[in-house]
Amino acid sequence: LAALISSIYSVVCLVGLSGNSMVIYVIFRYAKMKTATNLYILNLAVADELLMLSVPFVVTAALLRRWPFGAALCRLVLSVDAINMFTSIYCLTVLSVDRYIAVVHPLRASRYRRPTVAKLVNVCVWMFSLLPERRWMAAFAVYAFLMGFLFPVLAIVLCYALILSQLRVVALRAGWQQRRSSERKITVMVTVVVSVFVVCWMPFHVVQLVGVFLQRHDPTLSQLAVVLGYANSCANPLLYGFLSDNFRRSFQRILCVRWMEAPEEPLDYLDYFSTALKSRRLSLDQDQEEQDRPRPHNTCSRITTVVPA
Numbered sequence: 001l002a003a004l005i006s007s008i009y010s011v012v013c014l015v016g017l018s019g020n021s022m023v024i025y026v027i028f029r030y031a032k033m034k035t036a037t038n039l040y041i042l043n044l045a046v047a048d049e050l051l052m053l054s055v056p057f058v059v060t061a062a063l064l065r066r067w068p069f070g071a072a073l074c075r076l077v078l079s080v081d082a083i084n085m086f087t088s089i090y091c092l093t094v095l096s097v098d099r100y101i102a103v104v105h106p107l108r109a110s111r112y113r114r115p116t117v118a119k120l121v122n123v124c125v126w127m128f129s130l131l132p133e134r135r136w137m138a139a140f141a142v143y144a145f146l147m148g149f150l151f152p153v154l155a156i157v158l159c160y161a162l163i164l165s166q167l168r169v170v171a172l173r174a175g176w177q178q179r180r181s182s183e184r185k186i187t188v189m190v191t192v193v194v195s196v197f198v199v200c201w202m203p204f205h206v207v208q209l210v211g212v213f214l215q216r217h218d219p220t221l222s223q224l225a226v227v228l229g230y231a232n233s234c235a236n237p238l239l240y241g242f243l244s245d246n247f248r249r250s251f252q253r254i255l256c257v258r259w260m261e262a263p264e265e266p267l268d269y270l271d272y273f274s275t276a277l278k279s280r281r282l283s284l285d286q287d288q289e290e291q292d293r294p295r296p297h298n299t300c301s302r303i304t305t306v307v308p309a
Contacts, residue, residue, distance in 0.1 A: 013055035019237030039118035044091035048233035086129035200232035
């Protein structure tokens, strides 16, 4: 059983390191990828990459059934692991808020969705992840469940619910023909994002809370719960990177996969709706200004036209 769990750890580590490394490389390699949203994805990929780097130590300990690396490295790995766990989850929440601002408040989005703002938010995410005391006791277990799972899930669900509500309302007013199919695609994407997050992290927090408050500890179940938590870090590049047309096109360039190339410069669904909503609102504002503008009376002006004799 230990060999099986170690094999799962190894696959998760390999996929996670490969996927997140590609995301990081693409964002640094191509200038057009350095948008505010992609900087949040970059921060997420860095946190997930660092989280994956602790997996080999966990695999070795699982195979040997002891920690062979000493107390100092044990504390370091556990601290880095916990910090990046929180950072990864907070990055997912920030991405949801970023998409909410882009779609629901498109006219104000340019003020907040800038690379400089994204860098400041990323620094705050890392600082906020350093706040709690890293000890698995009752207080920290509850804190981790609330701040590292429950509140982020509620924030992500709320953001996407408001996005879907806004898209439905404005699409109905505008009479978009592709509203149903586009809504369905966005709904599927939201469902997948939230479901993967819950499935990967819920078992981990349940096991921790049961172990702290009921004093029940199953090593195998704990290992599987930790593996699922790590699996979220290798799923994130797929959900937030590979599903984006711009990321896919960049990956195809670096991998030289020409036969999978998509049409030139497509927008993803949320970017498309954000642009459409902004254009729609600007059009409505212009129509309103046109209606409010005073119209000239049907009288002759004081300027006369001189007709040459």
